[in-house]
Amino acid sequence: MSGTFKTISKPTEGLFKDRGSKFIAYAFPIQSVEDVKPHLERLKAEHPSSRHVCYAYQLGVDGIEYRANDDGEPSGSAGLPILNQIKSKEVTNVLVAVVRYFGGTKLGVSGLINAYKEAAKEALETASVIEKVPTSIIKLQFPHSSIGDVERLIRQNGWEIVQQEFTLDCKWTVSGPSSEKDDFIDQLNLLPSVQLR
Incomplete structure (x- = not known):
């Protein structure tokens, strides 16, 4: 493989x-x-x-x-x-x-x-x-004040935003290489305001 x-x-x-x-x-x-x-x-x-x-x-x-x-x-x-x-x-x-x-x-x-x-x-x-490279989907929820931090992580890791929903909180679906999913989640977990849905 x-x-x-x-x-x-x-x-x-x-x-x-x-x-x-x-x-x-x-x-x-x-x-x-x-x-x-x-x-x-x-x-x-x-x-x-x-x-x-x-x-x-x-x-x-x-x-x-x-x-x-x-x-x-x-x-x-x-x-x-x-x-x-x-x-x-x-x-x-x-x-x-x-x-x-x-x-x-x-x-x-x-x-x-x-x-x-x-x-x-x-x-x-x-x-x-x-x-194609196998991809994974991750769903995130975070306050509007964290948009800059989340966008920076997404860009730095080569992930892409698939869907954005702006309500009381931001609800985003992002996609990226499956081989890097765990590392990306670890980085997201360093942002205390970001929750995985």
């Missing part, structure tokens, strides 16, 4: 047709399980007359987390072939969802396996694969 992982740089699409059925695959780069649901909800809203939205995702570098979902198709005929394409591309932090429009002719389990596999393969083949 070189300290990096491969993922896709941006969303891509793929299409496979068989006996009137249309399989539209969408590949998305994701950071966490929480990223999956919004993509699936958007696809279901964009394709209200589709029969199924089957998907698979793989997350993580060392402790790989994955899931395959058949969304009503015969067990193992959709999610698993999609997941196997993600694995064969050797990428992680990726979601591939395939929207199926039924064309009137049943494809059988082997036909479905092939269709979902080919659609996922098409989307992943058009994707740009990039190498």
Whole structure:
């Protein structure tokens, strides 16, 4: 393990047709399980007359987390072939969802396996694969008077601010290299007004 992982740089699409059925695959780069649901909800809203939205995702570098979902198709005929394409591309932090429009002719389990596999393969083949350093997310809460100190630590350590919320206190989400997370937290703990959420 070189300290990096491969993922896709941006969303891509793929299409496979068989006996009137249309399989539209969408590949998305994701950071966490929480990223999956919004993509699936958007696809279901964009394709209200589709029969199924089957998907698979793989997350993580060392402790790989994955899931395959058949969304009503015969067990193992959709999610698993999609997941196997993600694995064969050797990428992680990726979601591939395939929207199926039924064309009137049943494809059988082997036909479905092939269709979902080919659609996922098409989307992943058009994707740009990039190498990334594993990152961690830290959520902070601190008074407005500590903004300067917190910003300085973030900048000095090469972390970046992902989200900022200014209410009674500042609530920030920051992101940086996982390999430096413990050291960064130690430095944050030296600021008495900063709390990790």
